[in-house]
Amino acid sequence: MTRMFNFSAGPAMLPTAVIKRAQQEMLDWHGSGMSVMEMSHRGKEYMSIAAKAEQDLRDVMVIPDNYKVLFLQGGASMQFAAIPLNILGDKKTADYINTGMWSKKAIAEAKCYCDVNIAADTSSNGFTTVPTQAELKLNPDAAFVHYTPNETIGGVEFDYIPETGDVPLIADMSSTILSRPIDVSKFAMIYAGAQKNIGPAGLCIVIIREDLLGKASKQTPAMLNYETHASNGSMYNTPPTYSWYMAGLVFEWIKEQGGLVAMGQVNQRKAEKLYAVIDNSDFYGSPVAKNGRSWMNIPFTLADADLDAAFLAGAAEQGLITLKGHRSVGGMRASIYNAMPEAGVDALVAYMQSFEKSQG
Numbered sequence: 471m472t473r474m475f476n477f478s479a480g481p482a483m484l485p486t487a488v489i490k491r492a493q494q495e496m497l498d499w500h501g502s503g504m505s506v507m508e509m510s511h512r513g514k515e516y517m518s519i520a521a522k523a524e525q526d527l528r529d530v531m532v533i534p535d536n537y538k539v540l541f542l543q544g545g546a547s548m549q550f551a552a553i554p555l556n557i558l559g560d561k562k563t564a565d566y567i568n569t570g571m572w573s574k575k576a577i578a579e580a581k582c583y584c585d586v587n588i589a590a591d592t593s594s595n596g597f598t599t600v601p602t603q604a605e606l607k608l609n610p611d612a613a614f615v616h617y618t619p620n621e622t623i624g625g626v627e628f629d630y631i632p633e634t635g636d637v638p639l640i641a642d643m644s645s646t647i648l649s650r651p652i653d654v655s656k657f658a659m660i661y662a663g664a665q666k667n668i669g670p671a672g673l674c675i676v677i678i679r680e681d682l683l684g685k686a687s688k689q690t691p692a693m694l695n696y697e698t699h700a701s702n703g704s705m706y707n708t709p710p711t712y713s714w715y716m717a718g719l720v721f722e723w724i725k726e727q728g729g730l731v732a733m734g735q736v737n738q739r740k741a742e743k744l745y746a747v748i749d750n751s752d753f754y755g756s757p758v759a760k761n762g763r764s765w766m767n768i769p770f771t772l773a774d775a776d777l778d779a780a781f782l783a784g785a786a787e788q789g790l791i792t793l794k795g796h797r798s799v800g801g802m803r804a805s806i807y808n809a810m811p812e813a814g815v816d817a818l819v820a821y822m823q824s825f826e827k828s829q830g
């Protein structure tokens with residue numbers, strides 16, 4: 471068996487230890503005589519799996535007691551509509567910060583439900599920077615402020631948490647959640663599709679402060695109403711049981727690694743190694759401003775784009791796969807979430823250096 475170093479932006483690598491554990495438990499979970507996939511979500515075995523996963527996430531992220539944690543379907547993209555439907559309340563307008571492709575999608579969806587005030591927009595520089603706090607044109611009457619702390623496609627990550635006063639701050643953390651400690655209390659709501667840094671696809675986690683619940687507009691479908699899921703322990707209907715279980719194994723694994731402080735240290739080191747090769751050569755380049763560089767998604771270009779195909783082919787020979795950049799950005803992109811071992815980054819760094827030499 472060979473496991474590749476898979477630099478996919480998502481679905482992405484999972485820790486090998488987690489997959490092995492799932493394999494051991496596949497046919498018979500803890501003497502239940504069933505696979506987790508075959509369990510009733512209301513049975514005591516599954517209820518214990520679900521509760522432990524939630525508690526482990528609460529421990530790892532230090533989520534305050536006045537926040538609900540929801541395990542939903544529909545991905546992060548479903549929340550783009552659910553957020554205005556649930557959070558607008560009596561208000562008619564919301565602030566959105568536009569820093570890339572995912573912000574844009576959230577904005578397009580929000581426009582179906584409210585007036586969107588674009589508090590900042592970095593499209594003019596090709597989404598390669600983070601707006602400063604001073605540049606944010608926030609509306610004090612907005613129902614909420616929405617932003618994308620880490621733009622997965624552009625590789626742009628905020629180096630600060632926007633200060634929004636009394637206006638609730640909502641963050642699409644799909645590609646940065648669990649990558650380092652964050653102060654949950656600074657946010658009214660955090661959401662993240664699972665397939666980057668949490669577990670397999672099919673699950674979206676919503677962490678929402680309780681005072682935001684119960685204000686959904688009348689037309690909100692029950693399935694999109696956070697109150698429905700909060701008051702039913704995310705079991706109003708059948709939740710994505712297996713993805714929830716796998717996420718729980720990942721949370722346990724993070725605890726074993728030393729929690730988010732330890733994850734953050736490794737992630738910072740991994741990212742710095744990669745940016746060092748990029749910055750110390752004229753052969754490679756990063757389009758992203760230095761203070762906005764993501765630890766998780768690292769786009770880079772070759773000075774001569776005609777070498778892209780050779781670079782990718784050579785990388786694949788070394789077991790370094792899915793490095794092709796997003797079609798909208800071009801070049802390469804290395805996504806190095808928690809589950810990418812440091813050895814994978816070391817192997818990529820070594821390959822980049824040898825490829826550069828070979829091209830003289």
Ligand SMILES: *Cc1c(COP(=O)(O)O)cnc(C)c1O
Pocket residue numbers: 480544545546547548572618620621622642643644645663664666674
């Ligand atoms: C991947 C991603 C999404 C979309 O997630 P889905 O679960 O596929 O809907 C949204 N926002 C960000 C920042 C992402 O990285």
